[in-house]
Amino acid sequence: MAGDWDADDLTAVMEVFAARVGTLVPEPLQKLRGLYLPRTPRTERNTEQNTRSNISRHYDLSNELFATFLDNTMTYSSALFPENGDALRNVAWDGLAAAQQAKIDRLLDRAGVTEGTRVLEIGTGWGELALRAAARGATVYSVTLSSEQQELARQRVAEAGYADAVTIELKDYRAVEGEFDAVVSVEMIEAVGYEYWATYFQTIERVLAPGGKVAIQAITIGHDRLIATRTSYTWVHKYIFPGGVIPSVRAIEEITEKQTGLRVRERLAMGEHYAQTLRLWEERFMARADDVRALGFDAVFQRMWLFYLCYSRAGFETGYLDVQQIVLDKAAVR
DSSP: OSSOOOOOHHHHHHHHHHTTTTTTSSSHHHHHHHSSSSBGHHHHSSOTTTHHHHHHHTSSSSSSHHHHHSSSSOSOOOOOOOOOGGGGGGOOOOGHHHHHHHHHHHHHHHHHOTTOOOEESSSOTSSHHHHHHHHHEEEEEEEEEOOHHHHHHHHHHHHHHHHEEEEEEEEOOOOOOOOOEEEEEEEEEGGGGGGGGHHHHHHHHEEEEEEEEEEEEEEEOOOOHHHHHTTTTOHHHHTTTTTTOOHHHHHHHHHHHHHHEEEEEEEOOOHHHHHHHHHHHHHHHHTTHHHHHHHHHHOHHHHHHHHHHHHHHHHHHHTSSSEEEEEEEOOOOO
16 A cells, blocks of 8 residues: 555465465464554444444445446445356456346245235445345335445436335345345355344344245355454455455354354355456456546555455465355244
């Protein structure tokens, strides 16, 4: 961020570290991590009082900023491309919007969203999922803590003619009331905080109608790395995602099995798709550097954002990070 060093391929530099992150520091010294690294400030723990501020610091930067590097669906999560293997590494910008919609459609399919379905969306984004659910004839209640996202999402819903079918409220997920046939949540669990993952799933269980289904998309990390890092306060917390913690699949399964009546029924891992989504965002962000600058984001911010995109992509390229579509429902009563 200070401009003291640069690299022609920043992601490749980060991959060297991401691929060896568990062994770079000798194992005996890793146990001292908690003594060296600061812990999450109390003001950034995801209590109902703090969460709005945490979300705002990232998602309320500017709708115009996100529009510089997102496609026209304004979808800020991993796409699901039709390609795989070597072909996936060559996907182009003009296929991104369709891949984002394919990701959303798969989640809606797995959650059983059809005409008349009552859908709860936890984490609105900029409204694309709500729009596609409404187009199926569903009624959607979507909650967000980003005022910027709420404003643009409501505008997009109104312009598409779905204002009567979609409600978007500025509300903490914990305050949601009612009953829903389907609950969907895309890459929102990472902002919940590990202390509140049980609350997140208990809330979903509380509002899920009998026979209902849950479909979430979650960035995941290996369970050993989760245990090692869940209380750490690092660069990404300080500058990008205050209060954020990435879960492991094991943590999700254990919490839902031990503290709720929900059960994981299906998982799709798609980390390679996120690596290519991030590549396309990075290329677009760099190509529109002048537009970003014109919005008031200086060179320090642009270096920070580039580092964040490359840092994230390196995680998915090396398998240090993954992203999963996870389907859950209520366990049968015996």
